Amino acid sequence: MVLLSALTPVLVAVLCVVIGLLFVRPKSKGSEVKTREKSKAFRPWVDQDLQDDTHITESHDDDLEDHNEEEEDLAHVPYSPPRYNEEAMLKKSQDFYSIMDQRRSVRFISPEPVPREVIDNVIRTAGTAPSGAHTEPWTFVVVSDAETKHQIRLIVEEEEEVNYRQRMGDKWVNDLARLKTNWIKEYLDVAPYLLLIFKQTYGILPNGKKKTHYYNEISVCISCGILLAALQNVGLVTVTSTLLNCGPQLRLLLKRPANEKLLMLLPVGYPASGATVPDLKRKPLNDIRVHI
Amino acid sequence: MVLLSALTPVLVAVLCVVIGLLFVRPKSKGSEVKTREKSKAFRPWVDQDLQDDTHITESHDDDLEDHNEEEEDLAHVPYSPPRYNEEAMLKKSQDFYSIMDQRRSVRFISPEPVPREVIDNVIRTAGTAPSGAHTEPWTFVVVSDAETKHQIRLIVEEEEEVNYRQRMGDKWVNDLARLKTNWIKEYLDVAPYLLLIFKQTYGILPNGKKKTHYYNEISVCISCGILLAALQNVGLVTVTSTLLNCGPQLRLLLKRPANEKLLMLLPVGYPASGATVPDLKRKPLNDIRVHI
Numbered sequence: 282m283v284l285l286s287a288l289t290p291v292l293v294a295v296l297c298v299v300i301g302l303l304f305v306r307p308k309s310k311g312s313e314v315k316t317r318e319k320s321k322a323f324r325p326w327v328d329q330d331l332q333d334d335t336h337i338t339e340s341h342d343d344d345l346e347d348h349n350e351e352e353e354d355l356a357h358v359p360y361s362p363p364r365y366n367e368e369a370m371l372k373k374s375q376d377f378y379s380i381m382d383q384r385r386s387v388r389f390i391s392p393e394p395v396p397r398e399v400i401d402n403v404i405r406t407a408g409t410a411p412s413g414a415h416t417e418p419w420t421f422v423v424v425s426d427a428e429t430k431h432q433i434r435l436i437v438e439e440e441e442e443v444n445y446r447q448r449m450g451d452k453w454v455n456d457l458a459r460l461k462t463n464w465i466k467e468y469l470d471v472a473p474y475l476l477l478i479f480k481q482t483y484g485i486l487p488n489g490k491k492k493t494h495y496y497n498e499i500s501v502c503i504s505c506g507i508l509l510a511a512l513q514n515v516g517l518v519t520v521t522s523t524l525l526n527c528g529p530q531l532r533l534l535l536k537r538p539a540n541e542k543l544l545m546l547l548p549v550g551y552p553a554s555g556a557t558v559p560d561l562k563r564k565p566l567n568d569i570r571v572h573i
Numbered sequence: 574m575v576l577l578s579a580l581t582p583v584l585v586a587v588l589c590v591v592i593g594l595l596f597v598r599p600k601s602k603g604s605e606v607k608t609r610e611k612s613k614a615f616r617p618w619v620d621q622d623l624q625d626d627t628h629i630t631e632s633h634d635d636d637l638e639d640h641n642e643e644e645e646d647l648a649h650v651p652y653s654p655p656r657y658n659e660e661a662m663l664k665k666s667q668d669f670y671s672i673m674d675q676r677r678s679v680r681f682i683s684p685e686p687v688p689r690e691v692i693d694n695v696i697r698t699a700g701t702a703p704s705g706a707h708t709e710p711w712t713f714v715v716v717s718d719a720e721t722k723h724q725i726r727l728i729v730e731e732e733e734e735v736n737y738r739q740r741m742g743d744k745w746v747n748d749l750a751r752l753k754t755n756w757i758k759e760y761l762d763v764a765p766y767l768l769l770i771f772k773q774t775y776g777i778l779p780n781g782k783k784k785t786h787y788y789n790e791i792s793v794c795i796s797c798g799i800l801l802a803a804l805q806n807v808g809l810v811t812v813t814s815t816l817l818n819c820g821p822q823l824r825l826l827l828k829r830p831a832n833e834k835l836l837m838l839l840p841v842g843y844p845a846s847g848a849t850v851p852d853l854k855r856k857p858l859n860d861i862r863v864h865i
C-alpha cells in the first residue's frame with residue numbers, strides 16, 4: 282500500500298507529461314498560424330509570402346485564361362488580330378494614353394440621364410477580360426431605380442456611421458473629419474447609375490456541385506480596369522470604391538446569391554457642372570518602369 | 574511520510590489539471606484559427622467574410638484614389654473631360670467593345686522586335702489607374718535582354734518541374750498532361766518583351782518608415798486591366814499569367830526590393846504567324862449583367 286501510494290505520484294506525473302505533450306503539438310501549430318492570421322488581420326492589404334504556397338497545393342492554374350478543363354475538347358482556331366505599322370502603333374499608343382490620362386476619380390456626378398446602351402456596351406467590354414480558367418467570375422449589377430439607389434445609400438452611410446462611432450481609432454477619426462467625402466456619399470442618390478461589381482467566389486456546376494473560380498478577385502479587378510477604360514473612352518466619370526462591411530447587406534438588398542461577394546461600387550454618369558478633383562500628379566514613367 | 578506520499582498524487586493531479594488548462598485555452602483559439610487558415614489554404618482564391626472585418630479595424634480608405642493624407646493640402650481644381658453627344662458615345666462604346674472583344678490570351682508570340690516607345694506608352698497608360706490613397710503601388714519591369722529572359726524561363730520551368738514531381742496530386746498530374754502549354758513556356762525566350770508586374774505591398778516614407786499601400790493588389794490588378802486594353806489597342810498580344818512559387822526567385826533575379834511582390838508576368842509581342850487560340854466563347858451580356 283505504502284509502495285503503491287509512493288509509486289502513484291510517478292504514474293500521475295507520467296500521465297501529466299503525456300497529456301502535456303498531447304496539447305503541446307496543436308498549440309505550437311495553432312499559435313504559429315495565429316501569428317500569421319493576426320498579422321494578416323492587422324495589415325490585411327499586405328500579402329503573405331505564404332500565399333504562393335497555399336496556391337500551389339491546390340491550384341496550379343497559373344494562366345488567367347483558356348486553361349479550363351474542357352480545353353482539350355475545344356477546337357484551336359487561327360488567331361490573327363489587326364496589325365498596324367510602327368508609326369500607327371506609336372500614334373495609337375499615344376492617343377490612348379492621353380485619353381486615359383484624363384481619367385480622374387470624380388465624386389460630383391450629374392443626375393443627367395445616360396443611354397442604357399452605352400452602359401451595356403461598357404459592361405460587354407468589361408466582360409472581355411481574361412479570367413482564371415476562363416470562368417468569367419463577374420456579375421455587374423446596374424442600379425438606376427431611385428428607391429434602390431437610396432436604400433444603397435442608407436446602408437452605406439449607416440455602416441459608415443457605425444464605423445465612425447465604434448470601429449475607428451482616434452487617428453482615423455481625425456482623418457475622417459478631414460475626408461468628409463468619404464463619409465457622406467451623395468452621389469449614391471444622384472448618379473444615374475450605380476454599378477455594383479460582384480466577384481463569384483465559386484460557380485455552380487450543372488450537377489449542383491461547386492466549381493472552383495481560380496483567382497476570381499484578380500480576374501474581376503482586371504475586368505474592372507477594362508471597364509474604367511471603357512467609361513473614360515465615352516466621357517463618363519466614376520469613383521472606384523470598395524465598401525467595407527457593406528457587402529453582405531448590399532448582396533441581400535440586390536438579391537445576389539451566396540457565392541457572390543461585392544468587390545466594388547462605381548457611381549456612373551457625366552461629371553456635374555463645377556465638378557472638382559484634387560490636384561494630384563501621377564508618377565513619371567521612370568518611377569514606375571524598370572528596363573532590363 | 575505515508576501521509577505525504579498519500580497526498581502527493583493529489584497534488585500532482587492538481588498540477589496536471591492546471592498544466593492541462595494552460596494548454597487548453599491556446600489550443601482552442603489556435604485550432605479555431607487553424608480551421609480558417611486551413612480552409613484558406615484549401616481554397617485560397619475564396620475570400621473569407623472575415624476580410625470585411627479585418628479591413629475595417631485598420632483601414633477605412635474605401636475609395637481607390639485621392640484619399641491620401643495630403644489631400645486637405647491639395648488644391649481642388651475644376652474637372653471637365655471631353656463630352657460627347659449620345660450618338661457619338663454609343664458609337665465609341667461599340668467601337669471600343671469590338672476592339673477589346675478581339676483580345677485573346679495568346680501563347681504563340683513572334684520574336685519580331687516591337688518599338689520600345691510603344692511599350693513605354695502602354696506602361697504610362699497602365700499608370701493612370703486609380704489606387705488606394707493614390708499610392709500608385711506598381712512597378713513594371715520590362716525585360717528585353719535575352720539572357721535575363723532565359724534565366725526567367727529557367728526559374729519558371731524549374732519551379733514548374735518541382736511542382737509537377739513533388740507538389741501535385743494525381744488529379745493535377747492528369748490535368749498537367751493535358752495542359753502542356755502550362756508547363757513549357759517557350760514564349761519566355763521568344764517574346765521581345767516580358768513585363769513583370771510587381772505590387773508594392775508597402776511604401777517607404779522619406780523618414781524611412783513604412784507607408785501603408787491600401788488595396789495594393791486590387792489597385793495593381795486594375796492597372797493591369799488598363800494595360801491589357803492598351804496592348805490590345807495597338808495590336809500586341811500577351812497571356813496574363815501568375816507564376817506560383819516563382820515570385821521570390823524572380824524578385825531576386827530582377828533585384829527588386831523586399832516590399833515588391835510579383836503579381837503577374839506578361840510576355841508581349843506580335844502574335845506568331847500561325848498562332849492559334851482555343852475556340853472559347855464569352856458569356857452573353859444577360860449572363861453577366863443584372864439591371865435594377
